[in-house]
Amino acid sequence: MLTILHTESSTGWGGQENRTFQESIGLKKLGARVIILCQPDSMLGKRASAEGFEVRTCRMRKSYDILAIKFILKLIRNEKIDVISTHSGRDSLLAGIAGRFSKRKPIIVRTRHLALPITSKFTYSFLPHRVVTVSEYVRNYLIKEGIHSEKIVAIPTGIDTSKFSPEKTTENLRQELGLEPDIPLIGTIAILRRKKGHHILLDAIPLILQKIPEAVFVFAGDGPQKENILNKIHTSGLSDKVFMLGLRRDIPEILKSIDLFVLPTLQEALGTSFIEAMAMEKPVIGTDVGGVGEVVRDGINGYLVEPNNPSALADAVIKILENRERAMAMGMEGRKIVEQNYTVEKMCEKMYALYSSLLKDKTS
Template identity: 25%
Template sequence: MKILHTIRQGKIGGGETHVLDLVQELNPQEFESVVLAFTDGPLITELKKLGIKTYVIYTEKPFDRSCWEKVKDLLLQEKIDLLHAHGTRAQSNSFWAAHKLHIPIIYTVHGWSFHPRQNRLIKMIRVWSEKFLVKKANVTICVSDHNLSEGKKLFNMDRAVVIKNGINFRKFDADKEYKDLRSELGIDRSVVLIGFIARMTIQKDPFTFIKAIADRPGAPYAKYLMVGDGELKQSAVDLAEKLKVSDKIIFAGFRQDIPDILKALDIYCLPSLWEGLPIGLLEAMAMRKATVSTSVNGTKEVIKPGKNGLLIEAGDVNGLSAALDILIKDEVLRSEIGRNAEQSVKAEYSISKMTRRIEEIYRDLKLK
C-alpha cells in the first residue's frame, strides 16, 4: 500500500519529527511511504538518507490553489493509494487532488490552527477552515484528547479518533552514551543547565522564559540554553540584552542533535501558549529530565503536577521563575521527577504503539 505523507515544511518541528519517526516505523512489508513537504529543509535531507522518496512543492500558504494540480500529478505519478496529511497547511494543499482521484484521506491534527489568543475574526476563519478540512477527510486523527473535545464543541467529529504521539526510545534513551555538549559549550558540570528547545514563535513564548530568567532563579548556579530559530529569535536576543541576562543565556540556534542536548540538560522548559501534544516534552521526559511546562491542551494530559513534571499557567513569569527555582535548588526532587517522567512516557507514548494503531486505520480504509 503506497502512502503519500504531506507536511507543511522541510524544517524539523514536532509534526515533522512525527512524520520522520512514523515512516521509519511502518511495516515495510505492507506499506511504502513517499513524503511531500511544502518547503525544503533538514527533514528532506534526513528522509533521503533513509532512502525515503521525497518531493518538495514550494508554498508557505494554506489553500494555495497554484500547487493543487502539482499534487494531483504527483499522486498519479507515484500511484498513491492513500493520502496522510499532517497538519492544517498540508491538508489544505493536498485534499483537492486526493478527492479528484478518489484517494482516501487521513488528516492528523497536530494541534488546531485556531486558539484562544487569536483575534476573533481570525479565529472564526480558522474554525471554518478546520471544519472544512475535517469534513474532507475519511478519518481525522487527533494527537490528544483535548484536541478531539475542542473540535467536537465546534463541528462534527464523528470520523475522528485519538492516537497520541509516540517516542522512539532507541533514539531517546537516557542510559546511552552521548556527545559531551557541556564541554563543547564551555558549561561546567556544577552548573544547573535549563533548556528551551523550540522554534522561537508566539506559540512557544520565548519571552516569558527570558523574563523568568531575569528574576534570577537559582542565581548564580544556573545557566540557560535556548535552541531554535524562528521569527522571534532576534527579538528574544534583544530582550535578553535589555533585561541584562545575556550572560546567563546561550542562544544556540537550530540544531539537530536533540538527544545530545537533552542529555546535557538538568531541566527542560516548555512555556507554550497552546499545544497539540508536544513531542519535545515527551522526548525530554524519555531522557529522564525534570520538566516545567504550561498547563495547556495536550500538555496537561501528560503531566501529573509534582510527580512527573511541574505545571504553570501560560504567560505566568513569576510562576515559571518560582518553578525553575524549586528544581534548580532541589537535586533530589529533580531526579525523582525525571525518573517518574521516563516511566510514564514509556508506559503510554511509544512510537510502536502509535504506529500499530495508524496501520490499522490504513488497512481499514483499503478495505472500504
C-alpha cells in the same frame, strides 16, 4: 502491500514535518509502501530522499490548483494508492479533492498537528474519512468546532526512544560552556517564537537567581525572536547567565547535560520537546495550555504552571532545583510515561491499524 501517499505542502521543517517523516519510517518498517508528495523546495522531500523514500514533487501554488489536483489524480492511479495521509491546509484540500474524484477511492486521513484555530471545516468534515489529532486537546477543539466526534481519533506524536536514551548519550554541553559539574543547568529547546514563552522565562530568571545564584540557563533553537531575546538578555544583565546555543543537531546530548527542562509555552498542541526531555529522564516544567497537561503530569514528572506567570514559573524551577532526589524521581517517571505512551513505534502501529481498519470497512 498497503500503499500510503503522505502529502505535505509546507516547505519548512518543524514538529509537523518531523512527525510525518517518523511516521513514514515506522510505516515502512511495518511493511507499507510509502510515497511522499511535497513541494520541489521542501525540507521534508530532501530528508525523505536521503532516507531512500520514494518522493514525488509538485507545485501546490494555491488551494484550488487544478494542475496539482490532476497531478495527484494521476499519481493515485499509476501508483495504486490505498491511503492518502494529508497534513497541511493546502495539500489537504488538493489531495482530498483528488482522492474523492479518483476511481480508486483511496481512504483519506487528515492529521491535525496544530493548536491553532481552523480556517476550513471542509477539509475536516467532508473530504477526509478520518481526522487524526496529536492530542486529546486538539480532538476536543475540533468537536467544539462542529466536526463529528466519531470521525476524529487522537494518536499522540511519538519519539525515537533509542535516539533519546540516557544510556546511549554522552554529556558534552558543560565542557563546551566551561561549567563545573555541580552548576545547576536549566535548558529550553524550541524555535524562537514569541508563543514559546522565552520572554516569560527571562522575566523569571532574576527571581530564580535570588534563591539559586549559581544557576545557568541555555536556549537552543533559532527563529524570528532571536534579536528580541538577545536584547532582553543584555538589558536584563543576564549575559553571563543565559547562553544562546543556536540551532543544534545534538539535542539528546544537550538534554543529557541539563538538570531541568523548562518551556513556558503559550500555545501547544502536545509538546514533543517535553516528551524528548522526559525520555532523557529530565524533570520538566510546562504551562497549563493546549495539550501540555497530557504529557506533563503535575507533581509526577514535573510541574504545570499558570501561563504567562514568571513568579509561578520561578517557584517551580526553584522547587525542583532545591530537591535533587525529587528531581531524579520525576525524571524516571517521565521516561516511564514516554515508554508507555509516546514512542514512535506505538504511534506508527496505531496509524497502521487505523488505515487497515478503514480499508477493511471500505471493502466489507
